[in-house]
Amino acid sequence: xxxxTPPDPLSRLGQEIDKxxxxxxxxxPPVADRSTLQRGLSLGFRIGxxxxxxxxxxxxxxxxxxxxxxxxxxxxIVLFFMGVAAGMLNVYRAVTGxxxxxxxxxPAESSTGAKGWDDEDC
Amino acid sequence: MAIExxxxxxxxxxxxxxxxIGGLDVSYTNSAxxxxxxxxxxxxxxxxxxxxxxxxxxxxxxxxxxxxxxxADMIETNAGHGGQExxxxxxxxxxxILFANFLALVPYSYAVTSQIIVTFxxxxxxxxxxxxxxxxxxxxxFLRLFxxxxxxxxxxxLLVPIELLSYCIRPFTLSIRLFANMLAxxxxxxxxxxxxxxxxxxxxxxxxIDILIVALEVLVAALQAYVFAILTCLYLSDALHLH
Numbered sequence: 001x002x003x004x005t006p007p008d009p010l011s012r013l014g015q016e017i018d019k020x021x022x023x024x025x026x027x028x029p030p031v032a033d034r035s036t037l038q039r040g041l042s043l044g045f046r047i048g049x050x051x052x053x054x055x056x057x058x059x060x061x062x063x064x065x066x067x068x069x070x071x072x073x074x075x076x077i078v079l080f081f082m083g084v085a086a087g088m089l090n091v092y093r094a095v096t097g098x099x100x101x102x103x104x105x106x107p108a109e110s111s112t113g114a115k116g117w118d119d120e121d122c
Numbered sequence: 123m124a125i126e127x128x129x130x131x132x133x134x135x136x137x138x139x140x141x142x143i144g145g146l147d148v149s150y151t152n153s154a155x156x157x158x159x160x161x162x163x164x165x166x167x168x169x170x171x172x173x174x175x176x177x178x179x180x181x182x183x184x185x186x187x188x189x190x191x192x193x194a195d196m197i198e199t200n201a202g203h204g205g206q207e208x209x210x211x212x213x214x215x216x217x218x219i220l221f222a223n224f225l226a227l228v229p230y231s232y233a234v235t236s237q238i239i240v241t242f243x244x245x246x247x248x249x250x251x252x253x254x255x256x257x258x259x260x261x262x263x264f265l266r267l268f269x270x271x272x273x274x275x276x277x278x279x280l281l282v283p284i285e286l287l288s289y290c291i292r293p294f295t296l297s298i299r300l301f302a303n304m305l306a307x308x309x310x311x312x313x314x315x316x317x318x319x320x321x322x323x324x325x326x327x328x329x330x331i332d333i334l335i336v337a338l339e340v341l342v343a344a345l346q347a348y349v350f351a352i353l354t355c356l357y358l359s360d361a362l363h364l365h
Contacts, residue, residue, distance in 0.1 A: 013178070042349045049302065053295045058287055079287075086288035090295070 047094045051087040058083020127316030129309045133236055153240070156232045160221040189217065193351065200355035204362050211251070212358075215244065216351035219300065223343030226304065227336065235346075236304040238297060245297035248354050256361030267364055296353055300346050307339045 062079025066072040137149035171186035179187055193213045197205045201212075219235060226233035234240055256264040268285040269278065314332040318325035 010177075038348070041345055042352060045299065045303070045345060045349050046353070049299045050295050053298050054288065054291050057291050057294045061287075082284055082287055083291075085284045086291060089284060089288050090291070 043094065047091045050090045050094065051084075054087025054090060055080065055083040058086060127313065127320065129312035129316060132308060132312055133233065133305070135237075152232045153234055153237060156222065156225055156234045160218060160225055160234070163225075164217045164221055189213075196348075196352060197355050197358075200352055201358045202363060205355065205358055208255075208358055212351055212354055215248070215354060216347055219244070219350050220344065220347035223304065223347055224340075226308065227339055227343060233304050233308050235300055236308055238301045241297040241301040242293065244300075244350070245293040248296065248357065249293040252354075252357045252361045255358070256364075259362060260364060264361070264364070267360065292357065296350065300350055303342050303346050307335070307342055311335055311339065 058079045059076060062076035062083075065075035065079070069075070135151045135153050137147075137151050138155060139150040141148050141150060167182065168186050171182035174180065174183065176183060190213070193216055194206070194209060197209055197212055201208070222234040225231050226235065253264075256267070260266075268282050268289065270281055270285065273281060311332060314328045314335065317328040318332060321328075
């Protein structure tokens, strides 16, 4: 008990946490880098399969409609192209940050922050 | 000595406790066992980890708090305002997939998420749930989701079906992504393992690659759980805010 320690261990801890926080501010860029990498990886995994599945599922639905209504091969052809369109739409939206099949332009005051579509011309 | 390589053998479901109710096979299988282990482990981690409620968290409490904060943060940034209501669901989903994926990497265990029916069941719950939430929040206004803004009416004839289709495809992409990644990864591990076993001394080469792929699989396991959860958040955001 030679040094002048604050009597309350909690306030001492608080000081230590503050000091550690202050030290962490300098390490901010690497943290941001890691989250960019994480986001990039997850995006890659997302869109990799989006197009393929859209086409396959849509063609499958078309095939089923044909079987059901006996309109072979038109349902399959039309649904195939629609599947391509839907898949591309999904990929495009995933890449531009406009997620999900919604209207093309989100309102500017949208609360979903940190997606960075402010400068996006979509 | 010939070693038979059957890389798909590992995905076989076999009953541990056979149960048949009125011609319905509801046996307790190895897949169900791994799911049970995953659920028990998550519950143990959360309940035992937070039991002490120490101000300065110990190791287990740290892990529990970290996973909590990770998911809470993910919902905050991706689902936006009002998303926190669905924290329990997203957290459960994330932890279950994460633990199932990680447990699958333990030798002689079973890759639950490599069964399309498991991932599809998870995805369809998300899909139906999100749709119902959207309808509850917005009523028929939810259908505006499928009508792009600022488009000539003639084009809507073409665009609305496409929007509808791309909405209905969601459960498929969500489930196939997880299932395909797990299936491919584990098949590859088994094939390389089979090589290593069958070519004797030179087996050290595929063995080394196998070890690297295990590292890759750890990444994929975590990332796929993350992607599944983050997409759930994005879909929730659509239903909540309609953009």
